[in-house]
Amino acid sequence: MIIVAGTPGAGKTSVMTHTIKQLVSKGNKPAVVKIDCLYTDDDTRYGKLGIPTLVGLSKDMCPDHFAIYNLEEMAEWAEKEGVDTLIIETAGLCHRCAPYTENSLGICVIDATSGPNTPRKVGPFLTSADVVAITKGDIISQAEREVFRERVLEMNPKCTIYDVNGLSGQGCAEISEEIMEAKDIMDLENEELRHNAPLCVCTLCVGETKVAKKHHRGVLRRIDGFTKYVGE
Amino acid sequence: MNIEEIKIIGGFNKCGESEKVNELVVKRGEIFGVVGPTGSGKSNLISDIEQLAQGDTPSSRKILVNGNVPDVEMRRDPRKRRIAQLSQNMNFLADMSVEEFLIMHAKSRGMNSEGIVDKVVDLANQLTGEPIKKDYNLTILSGGQSRSLMVADVAVISDSPIVLIDEIENAGIKKHEALELLAGCGKIVMVITHDPVLALMTTRRVVMRNGGMTEIIETTEEEKEVSQRLSEIDSWMLSMREKVRHGEKLNLKDIETPVVSGN
Numbered sequence: 211m212i213i214v215a216g217t218p219g220a221g222k223t224s225v226m227t228h229t230i231k232q233l234v235s236k237g238n239k240p241a242v243v244k245i246d247c248l249y250t251d252d253d254t255r256y257g258k259l260g261i262p263t264l265v266g267l268s269k270d271m272c273p274d275h276f277a278i279y280n281l282e283e284m285a286e287w288a289e290k291e292g293v294d295t296l297i298i299e300t301a302g303l304c305h306r307c308a309p310y311t312e313n314s315l316g317i318c319v320i321d322a323t324s325g326p327n328t329p330r331k332v333g334p335f336l337t338s339a340d341v342v343a344i345t346k347g348d349i350i351s352q353a354e355r356e357v358f359r360e361r362v363l364e365m366n367p368k369c370t371i372y373d374v375n376g377l378s379g380q381g382c383a384e385i386s387e388e389i390m391e392a393k394d395i396m397d398l399e400n401e402e403l404r405h406n407a408p409l410c411v412c413t414l415c416v417g418e419t420k421v422a423k424k425h426h427r428g429v430l431r432r433i434d435g436f437t438k439y440v441g442e
Numbered sequence: 443m444n445i446e447e448i449k450i451i452g453g454f455n456k457c458g459e460s461e462k463v464n465e466l467v468v469k470r471g472e473i474f475g476v477v478g479p480t481g482s483g484k485s486n487l488i489s490d491i492e493q494l495a496q497g498d499t500p501s502s503r504k505i506l507v508n509g510n511v512p513d514v515e516m517r518r519d520p521r522k523r524r525i526a527q528l529s530q531n532m533n534f535l536a537d538m539s540v541e542e543f544l545i546m547h548a549k550s551r552g553m554n555s556e557g558i559v560d561k562v563v564d565l566a567n568q569l570t571g572e573p574i575k576k577d578y579n580l581t582i583l584s585g586g587q588s589r590s591l592m593v594a595d596v597a598v599i600s601d602s603p604i605v606l607i608d609e610i611e612n613a614g615i616k617k618h619e620a621l622e623l624l625a626g627c628g629k630i631v632m633v634i635t636h637d638p639v640l641a642l643m644t645t646r647r648v649v650m651r652n653g654g655m656t657e658i659i660e661t662t663e664e665e666k667e668v669s670q671r672l673s674e675i676d677s678w679m680l681s682m683r684e685k686v687r688h689g690e691k692l693n694l695k696d697i698e699t700p701v702v703s704g705n
Contacts, residue, residue, distance in 0.1 A: 351592060352526065353596075359550060378499060
């Protein structure tokens with residue numbers, strides 16, 4: 211199982227499209243699930259590759275959470291389709307989640323033009339990834355590319371970094387190799403996340419729209435860092 | 443590892459036809475030119491070399507170093523990278539100071555950053571008019587300042603045996619000094635240029651057309667002479683440019699005796 215996460219517009223689908231072509235040419239049979247919030251036409255893009263494709267729209271729920279809740283369904287579907295590799299591409303919202311599980315291959319796609327401070331801001335979807343694919347490096351200078359890469363390594367020293375080009379597909383052959391070598395999940399029932407989801411659930415998560423403090427319950431954190439629990 | 447030569451094995455042009463030049467070897471100490479109209483694939487050729495492409499780019503070219511396929515680490519890890527590239531993309535997107543950026547870059551190349559910031563900034567300021575200060579934010583630098591900073595960065599931090607330069611003439615910096623600084627001694631230098639002065643400073647040049655390498659031209663003795671004279675005209679132009687830049691007025695006398703006599 212491969213879980214792909216990344217900032218919006220970083221080129222996840224383009225990178226995966228090229229990677230999937232490589233996989234197919236190597237005799238691997240992949241299927242792909244695209245998790246998005248409100249809208250996507252990426253299923254038609256993936257569909258053109260002639261592989262089983264499924265879309266999940268999380269609506270007002272965090273797409274990463276939605277992906278995690280539906281892992282078993284997706285795995286069952288992939289099994290029925292008789293595929294070797296299940297690729298789950300999740301849209302992500304706040305990037306405080308890391309949708310990767312212990313035994314999946316976690317691929318983070320990140321855009322070099324977002325500036326070298328971005329790796330410090332995005333959180334566990336980058337810091338707990340196995341593979342980091344850096345896109346759009348061709349439109350910045352070599353020095354900036356190297357500084358970006360250094361920042362990624364500062365945040366996640368163990369990851370393998372690939373410079374990829376979503377347009378030409380350069381670098382995707384290496385990513386397909388990583389996928390071919392990824393281990394299988396043997397026991398999905400006991401599979402765990404690599405990193406816990408951020409503190410939740412708060413009153414806002416379940417639909418409260420009033421902003422005043424007295425209306426809120428659950429784990430509340432003040433701006434000075436003081437955290438308390440309000441409720442039964 | 444000493445890099446003695448790089449070999450470019452031709453791939454395909456934009457129409458999918460094999461490149462007319464199917465092998466090109468550039469040796470240590472050579473300054474090699476790349477010429478051709480806009481859109482002819484010059485930058486892609488430089489980019490193939492920078493990535494040490496192995497048939498995995500749209501052109502399907504392969505790059506050999508000292509006759510061998512370079513190992514994966516050399517392709518991937520900037521600390522082991524032996525190639526410095528000055529691309530046309532000179533707009534800084536990094537929201538940090540010049541100093542912070544240079545220290546990070548030195549770190550990414552596995553260098554000790556002590557004293558390096560002053561060295562790079564001083565060098566950059568020799569190439570550009572309005573001085574750069576190390577506490578400036580990168581994003582406020584002008585085109586000329588950014589380019590000078592990058593040239594100095596390549597000369598000091600990315601100091602590599604292979605240097606690739608994409609159109610150095612565009613940003614109003616002292617191009618001769620810049621090229622001399624970058625070429626150093628015993629490097630392999632490839633320079634994309636439309637500028638006849640720079641083009642004739644090279645020993646050979648490859649002509650690009652429609653995404654493919656079509657011809658290799660050796661710089662003739664006559665061309666070297668042309669280069670010399672063009673260079674004189676160029677510095678004459680430059681002296682007037684400097685006058686205008688510093689708010690002086692030009693008069694007809696300034697163009698009476700251009701040094702184009704040859705001796």
